[in-house]
Amino acid sequence: xxKLTAGFLAVCMAAGLMTGCGAPEPxxxxxxxxxxxxxxxSGDTLKAExxxxxxxxxxxxxxxxxxxxxxxxxMIPGNLGDKSFFDASFRSIEPIKEQLGVDVDxxxxxxxxxxxxxxLVDMCEKGYDLILTISSNNDDALVQVAEEYPDQKFINLDxxxxxPPANVYIMGxxxxxxxxxxxxxxxxxxxxxxxxKIGFVGGMDIPGxxxxxxxxxxxxxxxxxxxxxxTSYVGSFTDTAKGKENxxxxxxxxxxxxxxxxxxxxxxVIDAAVAQGKFVIGVDSDQAEALKDSKPEMANVVITSAxxxxxxxxxxxxxxxxxxxIPYGTREVFxxxxxxxxxxxxxxxxxxxxxxxxxxxxxxxxxxxxGEVEMTPTTGITTDKVNEIREAVRP
Numbered sequence: 001x002x003k004l005t006a007g008f009l010a011v012c013m014a015a016g017l018m019t020g021c022g023a024p025e026p027x028x029x030x031x032x033x034x035x036x037x038x039x040x041x042s043g044d045t046l047k048a049e050x051x052x053x054x055x056x057x058x059x060x061x062x063x064x065x066x067x068x069x070x071x072x073x074x075m076i077p078g079n080l081g082d083k084s085f086f087d088a089s090f091r092s093i094e095p096i097k098e099q100l101g102v103d104v105d106x107x108x109x110x111x112x113x114x115x116x117x118x119x120l121v122d123m124c125e126k127g128y129d130l131i132l133t134i135s136s137n138n139d140d141a142l143v144q145v146a147e148e149y150p151d152q153k154f155i156n157l158d159x160x161x162x163x164p165p166a167n168v169y170i171m172g173x174x175x176x177x178x179x180x181x182x183x184x185x186x187x188x189x190x191x192x193x194x195x196x197k198i199g200f201v202g203g204m205d206i207p208g209x210x211x212x213x214x215x216x217x218x219x220x221x222x223x224x225x226x227x228x229x230x231t232s233y234v235g236s237f238t239d240t241a242k243g244k245e246n247x248x249x250x251x252x253x254x255x256x257x258x259x260x261x262x263x264x265x266x267x268x269v270i271d272a273a274v275a276q277g278k279f280v281i282g283v284d285s286d287q288a289e290a291l292k293d294s295k296p297e298m299a300n301v302v303i304t305s306a307x308x309x310x311x312x313x314x315x316x317x318x319x320x321x322x323x324x325x326i327p328y329g330t331r332e333v334f335x336x337x338x339x340x341x342x343x344x345x346x347x348x349x350x351x352x353x354x355x356x357x358x359x360x361x362x363x364x365x366x367x368x369x370x371g372e373v374e375m376t377p378t379t380g381i382t383t384d385k386v387n388e389i390r391e392a393v394r395p
Contacts, residue, residue, distance in 0.1 A: 067102045068101070073126065074093065074104055075116070076133070076134065078110070078137060079111060082267070084285050084287060089157060111238055117141040124152050130321050131155075135159060136161065142154060142168065146167050153326075153328065156169070157171050157317065158310065158313075161331060165329065169317070169327065170332070173341050177336045178335075179211070180215040181361055182305075182306040183219025186219075186257045186303070189279060190227070190256060195256055197227070198255055200213050201234065201247055201266070202231070204237070207380075210378070214375075217390075222373070229394070230255060231390055237262060239265050239268070240268035244268030251273070252276075259280075270302065271298065282302050283307075284306075299348060306341070308341050336368050
């Protein structure tokens with residue numbers, strides 16, 4: 001590990017104190033003491049995503065590595081309890097332990113971005129073989145720390161960073177593919193209700209979120225070329241009240257289905273759907289499954305969710321890292337064909353969307369995997385192109 005100068009060591013000592021602001025301090029062994037949100041996330045959902053156990057022997061830089069000697073840390077740059085993106089990253093812990101035999105510590109760093117740098121530094125100083133994180137929230141901190149600790153390996157489980165440092169590996173997901181299926185399901189549900197208009201609530205008007213929007217629009221158009229899509233942005237991924245306010249405006253405009261790609265703000269959209277007797281398509285995690293026990297009234301309005309199989313993706317990434325197979329310094333993107341993304345097909349999906357319409361969505365899924373569907377490339381999509389697509393379907 002890189003040695004620190006005296007001045008920088010002082011910063012690191014302060015960092016160790018700051019890390020505790022977002023979550024309990026990591027223990028030396030196993031997973032850290034859980035916050036209340038973490039306890040809520042775990043429950044019965046911390047299960048291996050695939051049956052069986054992966055081969056737990058491997059090599060790093062040509063040497064054999066055993067699971068017992070391999071240390072992994074997960075830095076969550078957000079709050080648990082969103083029933084979506086960050087909860088999905090937390091659910092990676094148990095499959096990694098069960099399938100690879102590797103213990104994982106975690107830090108819940110919260111929404112204060114000033115905490116991300118010290119949290120990462122603190123994890124580097126603890127001597128993890130691999131540090132996992134997720135999202136673009138902490139890109140600046142990740143790049144800075146990666147440069148200061150060139151021997152430390154990092155994996156971001158879902159990010160847009162195109163040119164990461166030499167010791168950072170970025171996993172990307174084809175957000176437009178899962179959103180394409182979500183759009184088809186949304187438009188078909190609208191058709192069942194006699195409507196030709198659906199809605200979209202994004203966290204922020206940024207390229208990463210507009211990947212969801214573009215896929216959603218094009219999926220809806222695949223089943224109804226005349227569909228209209230009303231778009232709204234919360235301006236935050238953590239403002240549930242504003243998410244509900246935006247959703248109510250859309251619902252009151254005469255539509256019944258909204259795709260909420262807004263992180264924790266999306267819970268406000270689901271709340272609005274309950275209040276109005278309308279419907280939602282969730283994002284990142286299977287939100288109906290996440291809500292069905294604690295808030296069944298919310299689960300009952302979630303038609304499906306555009307999901308990223310983050311726990312499964314994380315297991316594959318750690319397994320590759322242990323075997324020395326990760327191409328650090330690059331970004332790789334995975335979609336439906338690789339099993340990295342999809343939509344939730346659960347009891348609520350079967351209840352809220354007709355069998356005929358579900359078959360149509362399944363046919364589209366097969367066409368996407370076969371490369372038979374032409375979709376607008378969304379990696380690096382320009383603002384002008386997003387505006388063109390968005391305006392073409394504005395009600």
